[in-house]
Amino acid sequence: MAVLSQLTLEKLHAAALDPGLWPEALTEVADAVGAQGAMVHAMAPDPRDSVLHVGRLDPDCDRLYMQQYQINPMSMLLMRRRPGEILPTMSQCRQELRRTAFKADILTPQRIEEITNLLYGGWEDVLTGGFGFCLNAKGAETTAGHLAKVAEAAPQLTLALDLARHLNGTARRNWSAMLETMDAAALLADAGGRVILANRYAERLLRRGHWLRVHAGRLQASRAADEAKLAAAIRTTVLAPVTQRRRSRLSLRAVGNEPPCLAVIAAAPAIPVAEFGLPRPAALLILRDPSPRTDPALLRSLFGMTESEARIAAHIAGGLSLGAAAQRERIAHTTARTHLQAAFGKVGVHSQSALASLLARLPESD
Structure with a gap:
């Protein structure tokens, strides 16, 4: 036997x-x-x-x-x-x-x-x-x-x-491909905060270092006051028994005057560390950049806007008023309004707030 x-x-x-x-x-x-x-x-x-x-x-x-x-x-x-x-x-x-x-x-x-x-x-x-x-x-x-x-x-x-x-x-290739299809900053980290994989949006956000950064291979909050709660949320998510795993949400404040970044942390079981081939639980972090930069080229591609319409819409999505957008583009206020109304029709909204809300959910340019 x-x-x-x-x-x-x-x-x-x-x-x-x-x-x-x-x-x-x-x-x-x-x-x-x-x-x-x-x-x-x-x-x-x-x-x-x-x-x-x-x-x-x-x-x-x-x-x-x-x-x-x-x-x-x-x-x-x-x-x-x-x-x-x-x-x-x-x-x-x-x-x-x-x-x-x-x-x-x-x-x-x-x-x-x-x-x-x-x-x-x-x-x-x-x-x-x-x-x-x-x-x-x-x-x-x-x-x-x-x-x-x-x-x-x-x-x-x-x-x-x-x-x-x-x-x-196989798992690394699959996770890497999946992360790259996501339109938000997303990364995988182990219980100690070691970054295993990150998509291009996450890498860009980490390089900016306003809310999060990587130090010695470990994920850290840019503000010391947020560091303990970030580490605890990742560790708890990774190490919790399967039946007790829950998503958590954190608000990470910036080192400057920018608004906070929302982080959603969920369990991602069986994530391998490349060198060792032993899978172990990890955390999936999805990060919402509070100051996204809408690409006019993306608006032209998705909604058929003209160059002028796309630039005005991008300014509105970035938080500018119509008057400030007109000044930025060096055009008359009435001309800017005409472009904005055309953008409303192509997107299917009727207000600046609705336009900004929709465009804020679009991916950043690559």
């Missing part, structure tokens, strides 16, 4: 696409190979970009590990080993682990006496990674049998990560 049942394999393959399913899949794999708990880990050069999914392990210890202990005697050993190797890591680092804070804070509280690692080599720019299986004292007494089960399951486990890596590229 195979070590991994058909149901467990199906859960592994599902987890390759939906990161919310990793805990259940890893728990079943741990049971199948006789382990206390299991993990899948991709250790990045920047520890903040590393990925960890676990089954039946202490979440507090997991968070502490990601924050402080990714570099430890065992990970240093694994960085020197080859993909595909299966090894009982703790027993090979016993002396180095003695009296370390890592052992005291991570291993001892969970009663972990051995960790078996199956190394994966398909990710780019990853220091080390793959599956890890934690054994308690009883499990460590039968390490040989456990290693045999891991070896038998290794092809299926590796295939699950191959699938995750493949889906990574």
Whole structure:
């Protein structure tokens, strides 16, 4: 009988696409190979970009590990080993682990006496990674049998990560194409605010830096007073259980005198980080630029306006009065009114406010 049942394999393959399913899949794999708990880990050069999914392990210890202990005697050993190797890591680092804070804070509280690692080599720019299986004292007494089960399951486990890596590229291409079809600034960010993908409108808005900017790869509010609520909204959206995910709305104030930017934040599950191929939840941010610039060429294309009509309509959409628009174009007020009335007819509205409201929803020029 195979070590991994058909149901467990199906859960592994599902987890390759939906990161919310990793805990259940890893728990079943741990049971199948006789382990206390299991993990899948991709250790990045920047520890903040590393990925960890676990089954039946202490979440507090997991968070502490990601924050402080990714570099430890065992990970240093694994960085020197080859993909595909299966090894009982703790027993090979016993002396180095003695009296370390890592052992005291991570291993001892969970009663972990051995960790078996199956190394994966398909990710780019990853220091080390793959599956890890934690054994308690009883499990460590039968390490040989456990290693045999891991070896038998290794092809299926590796295939699950191959699938995750493949889906990574497909998902990124699909999300990138979808974001580019949107007429609003839109981007994807992980729980820590790292920008994963952004469309051209979002990149333009971020470059302006009036409401949001990117610092060290992380999304930040331009005003310090908005930073905490932005970070909390993204983190809550990403980390909330699937059944509790809700959209949130934020008003982000500008550093200057411009009106605030409205941000709608929603969950976007299974967004991969390119280098590692392990999908994880992300947040989709849709940003409404409060000071859009309507392109007269777009108005000519969409509504058949003349050049003069389009320029007057664009000024109205930008918040100018008809008199100010006439002065800007250096034409008589009556001439400007004639152009505006023609624009009303072509758009199908009857007031300046209706025209401005409709045109404000059009995309900016590329």
